[in-house]
Amino acid sequence: MKSVYFNWKRFITIIKKEFIQVKRDPISLRLPFAMPIVMMLLFGYAVNTEVDNISTVVFDQSRTQESRAYIDKFTASGSFYIAGYVSSERELSDAIDAGKAKAAIIIPSDYAKQLKKNNEPQTELIIDGTDPTTARTALNSGLLVSQMYSLDLKNGEMKKLGVSAGKLPGVSLNAKVWYNPSLKSTRFTIPGLVGLILQNITIMLTAFALVREKERGTIEQLIVTPIRSPELILGKLVPYIIIGYSGFLFTLSICIFWFGVGVSGSLALLLLLGFLFVYCSLSIGMLISTFAHNQMQAMMVMILVLLPSILLSGFVFPREAMPFAVSALGYAIPLTYFLDIVRGIMLKGVGIGFLWDDVLALCLFTVFILTVAVLRFRKSLD
Numbered sequence: 001m002k003s004v005y006f007n008w009k010r011f012i013t014i015i016k017k018e019f020i021q022v023k024r025d026p027i028s029l030r031l032p033f034a035m036p037i038v039m040m041l042l043f044g045y046a047v048n049t050e051v052d053n054i055s056t057v058v059f060d061q062s063r064t065q066e067s068r069a070y071i072d073k074f075t076a077s078g079s080f081y082i083a084g085y086v087s088s089e090r091e092l093s094d095a096i097d098a099g100k101a102k103a104a105i106i107i108p109s110d111y112a113k114q115l116k117k118n119n120e121p122q123t124e125l126i127i128d129g130t131d132p133t134t135a136r137t138a139l140n141s142g143l144l145v146s147q148m149y150s151l152d153l154k155n156g157e158m159k160k161l162g163v164s165a166g167k168l169p170g171v172s173l174n175a176k177v178w179y180n181p182s183l184k185s186t187r188f189t190i191p192g193l194v195g196l197i198l199q200n201i202t203i204m205l206t207a208f209a210l211v212r213e214k215e216r217g218t219i220e221q222l223i224v225t226p227i228r229s230p231e232l233i234l235g236k237l238v239p240y241i242i243i244g245y246s247g248f249l250f251t252l253s254i255c256i257f258w259f260g261v262g263v264s265g266s267l268a269l270l271l272l273l274g275f276l277f278v279y280c281s282l283s284i285g286m287l288i289s290t291f292a293h294n295q296m297q298a299m300m301v302m303i304l305v306l307l308p309s310i311l312l313s314g315f316v317f318p319r320e321a322m323p324f325a326v327s328a329l330g331y332a333i334p335l336t337y338f339l340d341i342v343r344g345i346m347l348k349g350v351g352i353g354f355l356w357d358d359v360l361a362l363c364l365f366t367v368f369i370l371t372v373a374v375l376r377f378r379k380s381l382d
Contacts, residue, residue, distance in 0.1 A: 014235030032247025055083040057101040062111035073149045079141035102128045103138045120172045129180030130347040146173035190261045191346045195338045202244040206285030207298045229377045244278045264349030277338045280366040287373040309335045337361045
């Protein structure tokens with residue numbers, strides 16, 4: 001009678017067998033190191049995009065008709081939309097750190113009084129510089145909106161009073177860029193590539209795991225053994241976890257030492273959450289291998305998974321600028337959450353308090369995908 005319980009001896013045997021099989025497959029060993037070099041160099045220098053429609057929070061300390069008119073100019077420009085109002089600079093900072101806003105407008109309490117005294121009130125535009133393309137749009141558009149608003153104020157008063165523009169009130173906007181003051185594109189692109197390359201490597205490693213057994217005929221030997229689905233699936237994952245995580249460390253090293261993009265936050269936290277994403281991506285590849293009957297089918301399914309993740313995860317295009325129906329699809333992609341994690345830790349230096357929802361999502365994805373892969377596996381030739 002076959003055992004219905006998880007057998008550790010069989011589990012260890014599968015691990016040993018898989019290590020031997022990986023050793024006989026030099027491509028699997030070289031892939032985690034060859035692909036990062038090619039993709040980091042290619043995408044690191046080639047990716048350059050433009051973006052629009054920037055989520056903005058407002059800290060309006062004046063709360064007057066004049067301050068509301070000033071804010072309306074930003075929304076009317078089409079470059080900004082107001083994601084919410086905050087009541088302190090701490091809330092403003094938290095909104096940017098959490099990724100809920102890419103920009104923030106600060107209006108002083110004496111804004112209306114200064115205008116009435118024909119003085120120039122000092123407003124501030126805070127910009128999240130982690131995405132330089134978004135930051136440049138926010139910076140240029142913000143300065144232009146403020147200048148045009150000042151010009152409208154002066155022109156309106158000139159018609160009423162018949163005086164020179166130099167004696168009339170205007171608004172002076174002080175723009176500040178956080179996290180990436182120099183607005184270098186590589187500081188946004190390179191950390192994202194860490195997640196993208198890691199996903200591609202790990203999915204490819206395991207997508208062919210069971211398929212290779214089927215094509216070589218070794219699956220028949222497994223069918224007649226007492227090995228159960230959890231033992232086989234989890235046993236096959238262990239070698240690839242080591243290989244995939246080695247690829248992650250190698251890619252991260254290129255990011256830090258070659259491109260000079262350091263880790264502003266906790267390196268230990270990044271390494272821990274990187275391990276979680278490795279496990280999640282390997283589970284996706286294992287699930288693909290339970291569907292495919294040969295390597296061609298596995299490759300086609302893999303393309304269907306990888307291509308949307310590049311376009312919808314926020315790697316290239318900010319998801320905030322996408323139509324809601326398209327943007328919502330990104331929530332079904334694990335890479336979306338890891339990009340928030342890696343950019344948050346490396347560029348903003350935020351901790352787990354700002355990333356817990358992304359971490360929870362990755363955990364749920366990992367458990368769900370791995371469970372489905374185990375349930376789908378059947379020890380049969382069909």
